[in-house]
Amino acid sequence: MMAGEIITRLPLHERVSYGVLVTYLALLLAVLAAGSLSVGYAPLDLHQAASDVLHGESSLGALVLVELRIPRMVLGALVGFSLGVAGAAMQGLLRNPLAEPGITGVSGMAALGAVIVFYFGFAETAPLVLPLGGIAGAAVATFMLYGIAGQGAGTMTLILAGVAINSFAGALTSLALNLAPNPYAVTEIVYWLLGSLADRSLQYVYLVLPLMVIGWIMLIMTGPALDSLTLGEDTAASMGFNLPRLRMQLIAGTALCVGSAVAVTGAIAFVGLVVPHLLRPWVRQQPGKLLLVSGLGGAVLTLMADVAVRSLPIRPELKLGVVMAIIGAPFLFSLIWRLRSEA
Amino acid sequence: MRIEAQGISVRLGSVDALQGVDFVAEAGEIVGLIGPNGSGKTTLLRTLANLRPSDRGRVRYEGRSAAEVGAAELSRQIAYLAQSGEAHWPMRVEALVALGRLPHRRRFQRSAAADRAAIERAMLATDIVSLRERTMTQISGGERMRVLLARALAVEAPMLLADEPVAALDPLHQLQVMDLLRKKAAAGGGVVVVLHDLALAARFCDRLVLLDGGRVLAAGDPAAVLTDDHLATAFGVEVVRGEHQGAAFVVPWAPSEKLAGFADEQATNDNNKEPRP
Numbered sequence: 001m002m003a004g005e006i007i008t009r010l011p012l013h014e015r016v017s018y019g020v021l022v023t024y025l026a027l028l029l030a031v032l033a034a035g036s037l038s039v040g041y042a043p044l045d046l047h048q049a050a051s052d053v054l055h056g057e058s059s060l061g062a063l064v065l066v067e068l069r070i071p072r073m074v075l076g077a078l079v080g081f082s083l084g085v086a087g088a089a090m091q092g093l094l095r096n097p098l099a100e101p102g103i104t105g106v107s108g109m110a111a112l113g114a115v116i117v118f119y120f121g122f123a124e125t126a127p128l129v130l131p132l133g134g135i136a137g138a139a140v141a142t143f144m145l146y147g148i149a150g151q152g153a154g155t156m157t158l159i160l161a162g163v164a165i166n167s168f169a170g171a172l173t174s175l176a177l178n179l180a181p182n183p184y185a186v187t188e189i190v191y192w193l194l195g196s197l198a199d200r201s202l203q204y205v206y207l208v209l210p211l212m213v214i215g216w217i218m219l220i221m222t223g224p225a226l227d228s229l230t231l232g233e234d235t236a237a238s239m240g241f242n243l244p245r246l247r248m249q250l251i252a253g254t255a256l257c258v259g260s261a262v263a264v265t266g267a268i269a270f271v272g273l274v275v276p277h278l279l280r281p282w283v284r285q286q287p288g289k290l291l292l293v294s295g296l297g298g299a300v301l302t303l304m305a306d307v308a309v310r311s312l313p314i315r316p317e318l319k320l321g322v323v324m325a326i327i328g329a330p331f332l333f334s335l336i337w338r339l340r341s342e343a
Numbered sequence: 344m345r346i347e348a349q350g351i352s353v354r355l356g357s358v359d360a361l362q363g364v365d366f367v368a369e370a371g372e373i374v375g376l377i378g379p380n381g382s383g384k385t386t387l388l389r390t391l392a393n394l395r396p397s398d399r400g401r402v403r404y405e406g407r408s409a410a411e412v413g414a415a416e417l418s419r420q421i422a423y424l425a426q427s428g429e430a431h432w433p434m435r436v437e438a439l440v441a442l443g444r445l446p447h448r449r450r451f452q453r454s455a456a457a458d459r460a461a462i463e464r465a466m467l468a469t470d471i472v473s474l475r476e477r478t479m480t481q482i483s484g485g486e487r488m489r490v491l492l493a494r495a496l497a498v499e500a501p502m503l504l505a506d507e508p509v510a511a512l513d514p515l516h517q518l519q520v521m522d523l524l525r526k527k528a529a530a531g532g533g534v535v536v537v538l539h540d541l542a543l544a545a546r547f548c549d550r551l552v553l554l555d556g557g558r559v560l561a562a563g564d565p566a567a568v569l570t571d572d573h574l575a576t577a578f579g580v581e582v583v584r585g586e587h588q589g590a591a592f593v594v595p596w597a598p599s600e601k602l603a604g605f606a607d608e609q610a611t612n613d614n615n616k617e618p619r620p
Binding site: 095224227228229230231232234235237238239240242280284285286287 | 389392394414415417418419421422423424425427429430431432433434435438439442445446448478491494498
């Protein structure tokens with residue numbers, strides 16, 4: 001049998017090398033980014049608007065592009081990348097394909113931070129108070145996690161601590177809704193919790209970009225250690241990896257990524273769960289290689305969903321978190337079905 | 344590489360897993376750790392691999408503590424093969440064996456020719472070359488164990504600590520793996536191996552350490568350790584002895600008389616019980 005025949009017999013995902021996969025995803029991301037800039041409610045000549053921006057002319061098109069479309073596109077990519085890479089990191093740490101970034105309790109607490117800002121009416125005082133509230137919530141969650149689990153915490157302790165923090169955040173969020181001063185406040189909180197990229201300015205980008213980039217670097221640096229964890233904690237430790245330090249690095253990186261994402265968009269579920277799961281066969285199940293690929297995949301999926309939200313003839317506009325849940329739930333059903341048939 | 348443990352004690356919850364154990368493993372020899380279930384073999388191996396600290400006593404690597412050697416250097420000096428046989432993601436066999444080269448590479452450094460050669464040597468030695476493209480879910484339990492052994496061999500560390508490497512293997516591969524460990528020792532490497540098969544232990548190990556209840560019951564030459572008294576005390580079994588091609592072997596044959604008497608008494612008592620109304 002010729003080598004060429006063997007290669008063509010392999011499924012597509014086994015024929016694509018890591019470098020080619022990264023390149024394809026980056027190209028797809030670039031196409032979707034252009035698509036995200038083109039789609040919107042205001043009619044926009046993208047070429048003319050871009051030209052106006054470059055020449056410093058203050059046209060309506062330039063304003064729409066700079067104030068609305070670019071922040072939305074950039075935030076979509078940043079949030080999607082953050083959720084994707086954090087999901088892959090958590091699945092690698094916990095060695096569980098059903099783990100998602102919110103398992104640490106950071107997203108719940110980030111949401112609570114934003115809800116508190118709404119509840120006390122601070123949201124209107126300054127543009128960045130809302131995301132800052134979310135980031136503060138994520139920071140509190142991280143300190144709680146370190147405090148409860150301790151420096152030398154095992155993986156199971158971290159999961160239990162995350163469940164406890166999530167329950168606490170959920171309870172206080174429900175309490176805020178229960179005691180909301182008026183129905184308008186309840187609507188505002190609920191709408192925000194549904195998750196959206198609409199009406200975010202470039203200030204949001206400037207706020208979260210450095211935090212997210214630090215989080216990405218922290219997570220992507222753990223690639224070799226996550227590969228070694230495939231063989232269990234003892235074997236990974238015997239290969240020279242400091243597991244307590246690794247867990248803390250992953251928790252901090254995930255907190256930076258997810259806390260920042262939730263702070264600017266609200267809760268967007270399933271990206272961190274679905275994307276690593278879909279892309280794992282394409283990197284031949286290697287957790288380390290999955291990190292960057294999941295980040296790119298998360299950005300692609302989020303931009304795709306956001307373009308769909310704006311393209312669908314449904315008004316009021318569907319919330320991004322809702323669309324993600326609609327995409328994610330059938331995926332989970334198919335996953336369960338596949339696991340059943342494999343059992 | 345010489346590993347020396349002096350008076351190490353380890354407590355796991357309310358159980359004294361190891362109590363004042365002394366142990367030495369030198370380059371050029373295979374030391375077999377034998378003993379009944381729960382006697383402390385795995386705990387001793389993990390302590391020697393610096394995977395858990397001892398509550399008392401100390402472990403020295405060429406006369407230095409683990410902290411003095413450093414985790415990175417220790418990972419290149421000692422390869423550890425865990426008992427569990429875990430492989431959480433169904434990675435390809437070759438990629439999994441390649442993980443053994445991680446201790447030799449800087450972060451995100453691509454594998455060098457030396458790494459690829461070490462991976463090939465490990466796969467050849469464990470007879471898994473034909474499995475390289477398969478995933479861990481597409482091979483049998485015995486093949487999985489050989490893949491994991493290949494990963495440990497790919498480290499090419501002077502000392503190999505292997506926890507039950509032949510437990511899931513067929514007789515041919517048991518002999519091949521033990522022969523492989525023998526060759527590693529002959530080439531100047533050190534091997535500490537946990538075994539349940541007394542015949543393999545007697546035939547392939549230079550020295551044996553028999554653990555019972557977290558203490559060393561006997562240590563030394565296999566003939567001196569595998570005595571009737573020691574085996575009856577530690578395992579509660581009588582053995583059949585023989586010799587083939589000049590090598591002595593022992594085969595567990597029956598529960599020792601004391602235990603057999605106890606079992607007979609139990610059976611008699613059960614038979615004499617009156618049926619419940």
